[in-house]
Amino acid sequence: MAITRDEVEKVSLLARLLLKEPELEQMTGQLGAVLEYIALLDEVDTANVEPMAHPLDVVDAFRDDEVQPSLDRERALANAPNRDDECYRVPAVLGVT
Amino acid sequence: MISLLDHTATILLRQLQAGALSAVELAQAYMDQIDRCDGTVKAFLHIHADSVLEQAERIDRKRAAGQPVGRLAGLPVAVKDLLCQEGQLTTCASHMLGNFHPPYDATAIRKLKEADAVLLGRTNLDEFAMGGSTENSAFQKTTNPWDPQRIPGGSSGGSAACVAARMAPLAVGTDTGGSIRCPAALCGVTGLKPSYGRVSRFGLVAFASSLDQIGPIAQTAEDCALLLEVLAGHDPNDSTSVNRPVPAYSLAVRRPLVGLRLGLVREHFGEGLDGEVEQAVREAIRVYESLGATVAEVSLPHSRYAVATYYIIASCEASANLARYDGAHYGYRTKEPAMLDELKHQRKQLHEAGDSAGLEALDSALIRMYRCSRSEGFGLEVKRRVMLGTYALSAGYYDAYYLKALKVRRLIHRDFQEAFKGVDLIVGPVTPTPAYKLGEKADDPLAMYLFDLYTASTNLAGLPGIAVPCGFSTGRLPIGLHLQAPPFEDERLLRAATMFQQATDWHTAAP
Amino acid sequence: MTEPYVILIGLEVHVQLLTRSKLFCGCSTRFGAPPNTQTCPVCIGMPGSLPVINRQAVQLALRTAVALNCTIPRSTKWDRKQYFYPDLPKGYQISQYDLPLSHCGWLEISDPKGAFASKRVGITRAHLEEDAGKSMHDEAVGRADSRIDLNRAGTPLLEIVSEPDLRSPAEAKCYLTELKLLLGYLGVSDCNMQEGSLRVDANINLHVGTADGPVPTPIVEVKNMNSFRAVERALSYEAERQWRLWQELGVRLGEPGGHKTTRGWDEGRQATYEQRAKEESSDYRYFPDPDLLPVVLPEETVESVRASLGELPAALRARLETGYGITPYDADVLVNQGRALVDYYLAVADACGDGKTACNWIQQGVLRWLNDRQTTIDAYPVPATEFAALLKAVLAGELTTSRGREVLAEMIDHGETVEQAMKRLGIERVDEAELETLCRRLLEANPKIVAQVQAGKEKAVGSLIGQAKKHNPNADPGRVKDICLKLIAGM
């Protein structure tokens, strides 16, 4: 199952990456090689096999509904790349600009 | 005369407790060693230079005043730069977090502080733990203390190398597909990947949540037991940390296992295994036999699918775990004015060309901010895995990749269950070859992935696994022995490894 | 119905559950705190942080699901829904995808005025998920960027998805009203739309009758509706718009140009407008969250939740209608006020022995008062026992209805008992024997009138009433008349 350059470009948008040449070409080749290797799994008969998403078969880890102290706002915002006194700031959510 | 630095952590702790050695003396000795060696090894990303002696003094004062002290009181510990430490730079060896100071401690860090360990510094790794050579660090390439031309293994390469180079008696690593065991093997030290759920992941920056586990790296299995005892335990902040009592590993570790049954994995001794590695492993098994163990061949029929399965699952989880690095709330953000200028320029060009479809498809400022920040902040290997994971989870491919991998994972898990019906431990090589040269596999991600051939399935099944030094190649590169146990039989693993280390001296060799 | 089409509406309702802390961390869920003061590493999505499920959120969700007659699976799990948005700090929302906490339920709705027949609206599923933060666009300052407040990020939401069973905007509004009422009775949400604790998205399309059978028009998801009335209007607008569009273009669902679209409701213009979304944004790449364990919901837990639900609106209405003899409309009015008012009504009705009278008086005397003051029954100054005492006096004929109202007003104004209020108004209870003596004396003094009545002219007794009032101003005219007629008949 080879992956095309077009697909790689689409996936890069989905992953919010921006791949430019020659990175795009290189990525297409490398992902293609990995996918080719992964196709090895096709030979495994997995009919009637339960998927295993997690190594633990433990269930029910809860916490009680108790309020714990939140972070002081200054500490919460301390790592923000762009902020004001109260909020994180990001390029406009709406519209293009 | 044996130098202070050649002592195991267990012996150093005894000397500290006996008052024969002060924490300050010990810390100073390691700081001096770091000064001597780390210029070449480059194991540390940063050293807590201004606080190391302070921490040590505080512990000495506590001891002198007869106050109760923690279980590691005065022992220096190096920590992989993947665990959040309050107020300390925590980079994950990524430009993305080049300036990130977490407002909280990882549970493992909190436990080390409570145990009165002296936190030496933060060790290098492959960016976000993605890689097997520590070459994928955004900041520096760690070298193998046994040969500066070679990789230390990864992703906990800095932690393994600093123990090997005697720059720390104990180090904390993390293991997602072999990231503790591979570098431990390649650097000639002992490294334990505990059972999944044994150590809290809270504060461990996630690579693949269902596979990641924090574990100890040290000279001996006994030292690993000492550190695991502090790190292990249930944490209400991590739903996947299991609520089971923590055995007194450090007390149990010297009790030999009687009637030990070892299983030799037939599939691990085939094509791709270096001859010298095979020889060293087989010799190690003979040592066990001489200690009364019996050896049987076992089969893990799906082991050849482990790497493919691992790469799908790990990449899928990683693609989601790394979505948070988008330049919005913390971490790296692209330079906005330049980004906006470029966007404006592109819009103008498209407009002039009358390309309405192109204009339609052009990123908004927000989306472009995300894309630029992530592309500039992440290194190549991280991007490859994010791409692979995103692709494998995207509409139309989920069943073929992710779901398929989860099913094969079940089969791999069943293989182990079957095998453990007849044996107590599974034994084999950690890596197919000793340490390779820096840059050797840099352009071939697949070859790098295949280096995890023997270790990835441990994580898929949630088992504990340990790497123990068991010999050298003719080029005097360390070789590691891999032991795996059923879930939560970490103690059995540590006892078996200690049996071996009491009968051999590979672990005492220093570069 | 004269329109040659049927409207199909399904609603997606998000309600904030009434927990003290967030779904996966200990931050407070209190509304209205200054921006970014109720966050921690977990709800900011900081590297290394991990979620832990709030037990109470699961309990409240389960309560609702059981009340909505849903099937509860043996266990439920958590999934990551991935998309990039600055109010979603992890780049994914923890939600439930293919194994939700509940599915396949129903909610019965009926129109008390009978505009449509009562029906069961199917509930596709109800699942838990975390809320996102808030993005604010700062146009006023002339800055091009948005401000992000993560206080709300991680608040527990229950998403309740209905089947497309609703056939008119009125039915949709009725469903929402009934759902909100139910959630109030369950005590799981305060359903305050202004504070965003209840949000509604609607899916609507038409099935147009044609010679080849019904043809579906493209589905539209309508968003940004800030009240139930807005939902009703937006859906009416949208149904008409789709009908017009069908007549002009005839595009059916699934054809080119017939894919599902999203439109926002513009309250000012009273119209919907197209909201554009990038094509790729709908690829959410759901997969099980490896940080969380499944939640097991044993039969016993579900049964104990069921046993603890209490009487729900539908059952309560039925009990009021059959047990207290009031009309469905009146039962609806009372039940819609919430359990506390119903309890007040029940106490009054039981004590005075007349459900209808109690209902009338409560609607006139209590609801109006509460409504004028925008308050609830807890603030009503007359205890149910006194209210019942007043109604007893009225029912016994000791007070006329209008006198009774005056007494009630006094009771409210001065916080008095019935006795005290009557005294203040100078109303004295006239006891039956006293009244009979008075009547007997009047008849003896007026033999002409007695003769007239005996001759069949009952009205003649009227002049005695005036005389009785002169002797005793508290004498109830009706009672005087009744007693006189009775005495004459026995002569």
Ligand SMILES: [Zn+2]
């Ligand atoms: Zn929080």
